[in-house]
Amino acid sequence: MKKDVFIIGFMLFALFFGAGNLIYPPTLGIDSGTSYWMAISGFIITGVGLPILAVAATSFVKNDARELADRVHPLFGLIFTSIVYLAIAPFFGIPRAATVGYEMSIEPFLGGGSTVALFIFTAIFFIFVFIVSLNPSQMVDHIGQYLTPLLLLAIVALSIGGILVLNTPLSTPSPTYESSPFFTGFVEGYLTMDAIAALAFGIVVVNAFKDRGITSRHNLVKATLKAGIVAGVGLTAVYTFLGWLGTQMTAQDSFTNGGEILSAAANVIFGNFGALLLGIIVTLACFTTSVGLVVAAGQFFTKITRFSYKWIISIVTLVSFLISNQGLDTIISFSVPVLTFIYPIAIVLILLTFMHKLFGGETGVYRGAILLTAIVSLYDGLVAFGLEMPTIASFMEKLPFFELGLGWLVPAVIGGLIGLMVSRNKGDLNTDS
Structure with missing residues (x-):
């Protein structure tokens, strides 16, 4: 039981820890400066606390997140849950993960962007995502036992190097972080997509425990909450470090996004090897999240349509591939308004469940x-x-x-x-x- 909790908890950590989780904490760190600890506290509530509550909330129902939304009205449940799955999977979440993976693991070695390189990278990326997603039960073992420990080792290496090399005084915070650091960090946590992604991942976790023989509602809720805590501890530690890394980079240069901050930090800490280490971290993080989202979307849309699971994940990966080739800036520009709309609804739905x-x-x-x-x-x-x-x-x-x-x-x-x-x-x- 304990081993299963840790394996599934590690899987959940890896599913959550994707593109947004990498690029937003360093930006928060560099912008918040001396207000960092208040800002990261707000970020952790929406970036860690709410997702764990959402995962736990799905364990209270028999099927999936739609059952929670059905409490408003069955039609609302169908429409809202479909929007959530479309947003976190083929339209925004998965394409963002793939493009962040490319920009932070391949682009630094090319010296700039390339549409051909992006096309080749995403094609290979999504072929492997599709293959691993074909068997959801084996996905738990692949990610929980093998990929997550490798991901954590790479993050620990970057963390230790950062602590030993970087020691920059904290800068003056930007106006929004100076006036209300906690609530600014709280809203920034929306952008990880994790609270709404948790509505999808929750049923993956519940099914993983069911596959291991846990069937009673009480034990499912208990096991799911324990796995969520395992994932939450890992996410809190990683977010705190990545944010702190951002605070240490204010004197280095001006940056346009969190990816550039991380790339510069890795280069300062480890030189050319830093880019390779960061590339491993990013690729693993984005890959595991993409697999989880494809599986979750595949299981949901298979239930509400007449299409087979294999056909659904084929469509999801193909659409994700096409959108990912539009570039990261385009994806983010369209995702922010949609997330701003659906995130508060998801938060209220989760809280009402409890x-x-x-x-x-x-x-x-x-x-x-x-x-x-x-x-x-x-x-x-x-x-x-x-x-x-x-x-x-x-x-x-x-x-x-x-x-x-x-x-x-x-x-x-x-x-x-x-x-x-x-x-x-x-x-x-x-x-x-």
């Missing part, structure tokens, strides 16, 4: 909370996409915590309370009649 018994599982609570959350997050997503809505903006800006990127928080609470009162009143009326 409070389900407190309000008796009233459907009205789910509907009220999700409806008002969706209205605010849709506005935020449209603004992130570049649409200006001055009339609506004047109202939205009055919401509590709006300037912190958490304007949806109070509406979610109000919506849930209204939904609870409406449900209770309906119950009273039905009782009277």
Whole structure:
């Protein structure tokens, strides 16, 4: 049992630790400066805490994340869960992982970008992703027993080297991190996609435990939570180090993204060998995450369509391959608005799952909370996409915590309370009649 918890926990760590997990903490570190510890604390809540809760939440249901969303309405469950899987898999998550893998493991040795090199790299990358994804049960052993330890060894080597070589005083934080470092880090944690990816990975973890003979609901929840803690400890340690690495690079140069920060840091610490070590870390991280997302999407869409699992993962890998060749900047520019929209909804859904018994599982609570959350997050997503809505903006800006990127928080609470009162009143009326 203990061995299975660690193996599956290592697998979950590797599934979470992908492109976004590599490129965002160093950017946070370099921007937050002396406010680093507050900023990384906020980042860890959304980048580690929420994903672990989401994985645990899926262990409460019999099938998958759709069952959680069905508590709002079956149609909402189908649409929202499909959007989540499409976003984290073929449209954004997997292509981002592949392009980050290319830009940080191949491009440094070429001296610049190359569309031909990107095409060749992604073609080979997705062939191997497809092969490993064909057998989900063996995926646990491949990743948990072999790839994750290799990934951790490479990260430890980079960490030790960084501690021994780098000792730069912390810089002055950027304006947003100076005024509200914790909440800025909290919102930055959205970009890892992990809380919504966890809705997909959760069922992979549950199925892995079922394959090992754990069938009772109590034991599944317990085992899943333990595996989540194993993954969470690893993620917290890695995020903290990668962020700290960013704080040490302020004097080196100006950077446009976290990938450049990591590449420069690896070069400072290990010279030319650093680029090779970082390339191993990035390729392994992006590969394991991509496999997990393909498997999760394959299992979900096989359930809701008449297509076989093999056909589904063939489509997912092909679409991911095509989108990945559009380049990282294009993928990120389209993913941020979508994530801004769906992330708060996912957070509210996860939290309501753990409070389900407190309000008796009233459907009205789910509907009220999700409806008002969706209205605010849709506005935020449209603004992130570049649409200006001055009339609506004047109202939205009055919401509590709006300037912190958490304007949806109070509406979610109000919506849930209204939904609870409406449900209770309906119950009273039905009782009277």
